[in-house]
Amino acid sequence: MSASAAGGISTRPWYREVSPRQWKSLFAAWVGYVLDGFDFVLITLVLTEIADDFGLSTVESASLVSGAFITRWLGGALLGAMGDRYGRKAAMVASILLYSLGTFACGFAWNYTSLFAARLAIGMGMAGEYSASATYALESWPTRARNRASGFLISGYAFGTVIAAEVYQWVVPGLGWRWMFWIGILPVLVALWVRRALPEAEDWTAEVGGAEARPNPFRPLFATRARATVNVVLAAAASVALFCVFTPAGAGMVPVLSVVAAACLVAFAAQLGGRTGWVLYVALMATVFCCFLYSWPIQALLPTYLKTELGYAPEQVTDVMYYAGFGTMLGCCLAGFVGDRLGTHKAYALTLIASLAFVFPVFAVQDSLVGLGMMLFAMLALSQGISGLLPKYVAGHFPTETRAASLGFVYNVGALGGAVAPVLGANLAEGMPLGRALAVLAFGLTTVVIVLIGCNVPHRLHRLIDRTADADHLVPAPVSVGAVSVEPTSR
DSSP, rough: OTTTTTTTOOOOOOOOOOOOHHHHHHHHHHHHHHHHHHHHHHHHHHHHHHHHHOOHHHHHHHHHHHHHEEEHHHHHHHHHHHHHHHHEEEEEEEEHHHHHHHHHTTTOSSHHHHHHHHHHHHHHHHHHHHHHHHHHHHHHOGGGGHHHHHHHHHHHHHHHHHHHHHHHHHHHHHHEEEEEEETTTTTTHHHHHTTTTOOOOOOIIIIIOOOOOOOOGGGGGGGGGHHHHHHHHHHHHHHHHHHTSGGGGGOOHHHHHHHHHHHHHHHHHHHHHHHHHHHHHHHHHHHHHHHHHHHHHHHHHHHHHHHTTTTHHHHHHHHHHHHHHHHHHHHHHHHHHHHHHHHHHHHHHHHHHHHHHHHHHHHHHHSSSHHHHHHHHHHHHHHHHGGGGHHHHHHHSSSSHHHHHHHHHHHHHTTHHHHHHHHHHHHHHTTSSSSHHHHHHHHHHHHHHHHHTTTTTTHHHHHHHTOOOSSSSSSOOEEETTTEEEOOOOO
């Protein structure tokens, strides 16, 4: 019997396996990521203007970027659990409403504290958008093209940053920085319209939608009254500790508060993962943390570097951000093809290794906007473009019934690396030029991520405790038909 006769291997081009309904599903999720990128990058573009208005130091300004990360772990877990229990669509709509309203509120901020509070709301919504849209898109697409779905999806974030850069050029010089946030509410109507009649994700519908008992990913946290009380206290302690770490309220206590927050979050991971899964949760949290540490210093502080060290005008900053945004966008799309061809881990490692060749040269370019733009395009296409595979990589470790909540929690706890990154970059810049500080962080942490993902460290650690752990729940292992190994049929 041939493999094709066995019904598992398709000889059709991959794009013919994707139905119009599946393309629509991806587009709806992609639009959410465009808005995600647009709303999130606004703060980095207007950071210097806000600092001038409110009289903020470099570290205080950087903490405004960090603010949206502080609540991400909570938003990702709660909205992810909503997606597991009630469907991916409901969580997608709730997420986009939450972060868009937070963005609108930023325009009314009257001081540092009020702006920081609005950033907390943005963080919760964006965390839910990541988990809900990523699981929705991945579970809706054919099995053998899910790296492509992941890459296409994350390219929306990069496209959103390009749009934000264009709006910045036309709006801020004439109207001021507040209008950037007020304009950010308008595209929400488009996203809600696109999502109004979406079908539910196929994997969720097949495995969860028809079940009498819907999953409750947080059941381990509330198994007894005593445990529930302890976990409420842990959640409050983690939130307060993180708030103090990234605001002046925690001055002089940052190391202690960081340990408190980390201990609380690891305690949640231990309970959610259970006896055999807690190592996987913690290892994935650490991996994502390092992914944010290598990429976010540049994402958050690149406009500041361009304006302060290179003296670029707003229109020149926009030009450079075009190169950066389109490089990342192209890299995300290509990453999906490379990932499906070579495998997620190998594609991640090889692409990041190639990106290291550009890190220090990018910050050596001083007098050529075009030269700097081309170098950034190449570096970000490789280094940040490959992050298009991160949703697929993380989500593949979890089964359908708990995927959104697990992805939302693990990814967004790790995303605290994005909160640490700009503050770390700003602190390093007090002892060296900002460009050199960004290069040092990017090079060092990229090397760490190459090892963690390239060698698949989280799964290897998980296998030490659970020998039966699946390598990838999103792409099941081939099944044997006689002597022939047959890939699972695409949905």
